[in-house]
Amino acid sequence: MSSNINAGWADPSVAQMYALGEAASGPFARSALEQSGIQNHTSSPLAVFDLACGTGVVAAQLYDLLRDQDEAKKTMKVTCGDTSEGMISYLQNRVKEQGWTGTEAKIMDGMDTKLPSGTYTHAFSTFGIGHMPDPLVALSELHRVLVPGGTIGLAFWHTIDWYREFVRDALETLPGPPRNPTEAEFMATIMKGSWWKPQWTKETLVTAGFEDVESVIEKRTFKCGTPAVFAGKVLHMPLTVVQNVFWSEEDRERCKPLMTGVIEKRLTEIFGAEGEVECHGEAVIATGRKK
Secondary structure, three states: OOHHHHHHHHOOOHHHHHHHOHHHHHHHHHHHHHHHOHHHOOOOOOEEEEEOOOOOHHHHHHHHHOOOOHHHHHHOEEEEEEOOHHHHHHHHHHHHHHOOOOEEEEEOEOOEOOOOOOOEEEEEEEOOHHHOOOHHHHHHHHHHHEEEEEEEEEEEEEEOHHHHHHHHHHHOOOOOOOOOOOHHHHHHHHOOOOOOOHHHHHHHHHHOOEEEEEEEEEEEEEEOOOHHHHHHHHOHHHHHHHHHHHOOHHHHHHHHHHHHHHHHHHHHHHHOOOOOOEEEEEEEEEEEEEO
C-alpha cells in the first residue's frame, strides 16, 4: 500500500479520532467475536490476539461479551498489536482505566509480529489486515500464532454507505471539483485484495490453512456524532486517503481547507446541526479454525 495512504497513522491525534469510529466498528467486532464462539470456550484459558487493534475495540467488546464470566476474564490473556504508536499509547491508558488486567498492548509489525507460534486460542483482526502491504502474509501470521484448532475472526467492509450517501456528493460541490473516487475506487484503495467479497474471503482462508470457514455479510445502522464531529473527526482518515491518492497538489492547496465544511453542510441539511448522523454499513464477517 502506498505510503500516502498510511501517512495519517503517524499523526499523534489519530487515536482520539479513530476512537470515535468505534460506533461503526464496534458492532462488527462484536459479530466477529460471537461468530467465533469465544463466549462458549471452556476447554482452556482464553489466549486472544488482536492484530491491528487500533484503540482496542475488540478488547472492549470481548470484555463486555464475557461480563458475566468472571473465571474466564480472570484467567484470560489478551495481546493487542498495532504499528501505530499513538494507537498503542491510547490503548495502554485505556487498559489501565478499564482494569483489563490480562491485557497488554504492544507496537508490532502485523506481517512479522515476533510472537511465539502456537500460542493463542483465538486471533482477530477487524478492519485491519486488508490495509497492510501484504494481507496474505499477515493472515499467515495469524495462522502461525494460533494453537492447532484455534479460531480466527476477521471483519472487512463490504460497503461504505456513508461515502456513497453523504461524502462524495458533498465533495462534488467543491470548486473545480477535484477528482473524487467512486465507492468501488475508494474501497480498492484502502483494501488490498477482494476481502469485501465473502466467497473470496472464504476461499482465501481455506487456502491459508483454515477449515470450517464461515463468511457472511452483516448490516448495521449506527450513530456517528453530530455533523461537526463526523465531518471533522470521524472522517479524518478517509478524507486523508482521498486527498493523498486522488487529488493533485493544486487540488489539495485549493480544496483541503474547504472539504470538512462542505461535508458538514451536507450532513447538517440532512440531520440538523445538533442531530446525530445515522450511517449504514455492511461488513464481511469471517471465522475459521486452524487445521
